Amino acid sequence: MKVTVHRKAHFNAAHRLYRKDWSDEKNTVVFGKCNNPNYHGHNYELIVSVTGPIDSETGFVIDMKVLKDLIYEEVEEYLDHKNLNEDVAEFKDLNPTAENIAGVIWNRLRAKIQQHLQLEVTLYETPRNFVTYAGEE
Amino acid sequence: MKVTVHRKAHFNAAHRLYRKDWSDEKNTVVFGKCNNPNYHGHNYELIVSVTGPIDSETGFVIDMKVLKDLIYEEVEEYLDHKNLNEDVAEFKDLNPTAENIAGVIWNRLRAKIQQHLQLEVTLYETPRNFVTYAGEE
Amino acid sequence: MKVTVHRKAHFNAAHRLYRKDWSDEKNTVVFGKCNNPNYHGHNYELIVSVTGPIDSETGFVIDMKVLKDLIYEEVEEYLDHKNLNEDVAEFKDLNPTAENIAGVIWNRLRAKIQQHLQLEVTLYETPRNFVTYAGEE
Amino acid sequence: MKVTVHRKAHFNAAHRLYRKDWSDEKNTVVFGKCNNPNYHGHNYELIVSVTGPIDSETGFVIDMKVLKDLIYEEVEEYLDHKNLNEDVAEFKDLNPTAENIAGVIWNRLRAKIQQHLQLEVTLYETPRNFVTYAGEE
């Protein structure tokens, strides 16, 4: 009996979409106002979804307190109130689009969740724009 | 690395559920108050989901501004503040149930989105009733 | 000790904004696409707020079951799945703007709620447009 | 043409996480404050998702009124305002975790929904914790 357990979390951050190897003109054409050199920012809402069998002892797929603490350590402490471009190692040479942020979060959590459990992350950049990533198949 | 990008949109419209080839009695038995001949209406909330590889140049699956404009042109301008039965060609002989509206929206968007990208639409008729359609497999 | 008790409810309806005594041109200038002669519609969300002292016997300002049933009878049954312009007596000569619908709902409920209790209604026409009415002071 | 139809419902209930065959100490270590012997409680939000072909006669996968009534009879009347541990047969020897409640709801609905339709349930225990179950494959 496979069940998916979902946990919501939250962080807010500044970012800017641009490529260092492109001209200012090209960055503005492609990324528009998301390329403001002084940055803009978002409240990111995150849903972490873990799929696996129910442990017959506890009735849990994964203990929600464990999952909540893991998200806190790997995502919230790492990204909250940060400038993604300036303060976060993974984005030194990676454009912090919602797609790429979701990939970074997925990789950080994947390393800490038991291998028999599947992992998917959904990241809201705004209430109207969001992305989902479940790893390579 | 495949990611799904979601964009929310909104339109409101009047509609009525009924079949021209059925009697009034049968329409009322099957469709109840949704068959009011003077119409009723909804705020439709739409989520358009596009799945594909991340473009390594931009970090995007699809540019959200492009997707937003496409939804505006193909769905919002076409359906907003309309009477679905009277004003929209696709529903002249098709009952505008949430299922069928989702199918019409999916077809209109599918024609304009690159073929290597998968498409799914979720349509909320009310906050408690909604449908999802991802095309024929 | 005065407390306000709030109850949410829901109905959906078709309507059209226009004045019979204006020309089509003037109606279109003032009301834009809200003047579609074939109607459009909304999911209306309603919050009914009742303020008064706590009954020391029950701990209630007003019994929520009583308030819920009253809203059902006076508002939901009366307006749900209706064409406001065509099916509802109060709008035969009154433009069904959100402001006027809130006024009609307030009057219907005011007549059935004890006089020592204050009444306010908030009506969402869309998630982004809403109005509040608390009667004449 | 396969579509998924979703319907939201609501119930609230008390529960306690523990195993009768464990010591108080072990229950507290594993279940923390969820093991309060006097119970705590939640507003459970439920989404029932039914997937199948659109009926060409009606334009429905399943009539929403039928689905709404089925959820009311099998889930809301059965679980609303109940103590899950004390009042609900399925939890006499089953820990009422969100995972297990979702399984119980799925089983109750599965028995009443036509076999050619697929069924999935999503159960929110809080706005931040939720689970999804779609049956054994």
Place this chain on the structure above:
Amino acid sequence: MKVTVHRKAHFNAAHRLYRKDWSDEKNTVVFGKCNNPNYHGHNYELIVSVTGPIDSETGFVIDMKVLKDLIYEEVEEYLDHKNLNEDVAEFKDLNPTAENIAGVIWNRLRAKIQQHLQLEVTLYETPRNFVTYAGEE
């Protein structure tokens, strides 16, 4: 320049509506299924609103971190995962209706917030039922 600062918080709890000095019959007539002797429960959402002048030094009415910690200590730690009737002193002889819970929370916070600031609390018992209390004038 007076501004109101609002902070949302959350707790979940079991409760039962009844009066010890009433017969079972009367309790059932007045409180219906809310009188289940085995309790039921809710996710309570709380909004705490503090009104006062902006401190010209900090730009704050009240430091949100201070307010967040105060709500945690006085409300969340005190009420979360509790049985309100059995575990909370204020409800030993007070019916834990939403109205009375709001009053108890207001009193606990009022004692810890500077007197020149006004205080209002809004308590959601369910997404559809909520109450507001601002103290005696």
Place this chain on the structure above:
Amino acid sequence: MKVTVHRKAHFNAAHRLYRKDWSDEKNTVVFGKCNNPNYHGHNYELIVSVTGPIDSETGFVIDMKVLKDLIYEEVEEYLDHKNLNEDVAEFKDLNPTAENIAGVIWNRLRAKIQQHLQLEVTLYETPRNFVTYAGEE
């Protein structure tokens, strides 16, 4: 008959809480991680509330299209995708706390709304932190 009309809008921005005339140490003690020198950011949700009599001609307090356009010009275009500290004149010497941002927005809108109408703004910095400002009485 006085009614309040509310319109929701949205912008996102980067900011940093600090005072130029304070030491780094004092800024960190008072503003904590909100003082990140590289900035962080938010999705700001705004509710603009306008109170006045219903125009008997139109049934409007204020035309929602007019209010929507006014908010777009005075708030969304002015603040969206901006760094509040660096890009917005009003915050050159004013700490961009939620309280102060609400004040700036109120002033900008007040100048463009007819004097017989009352104005209140509610600004969400996060889904859990928000402020309300209605001007000096």
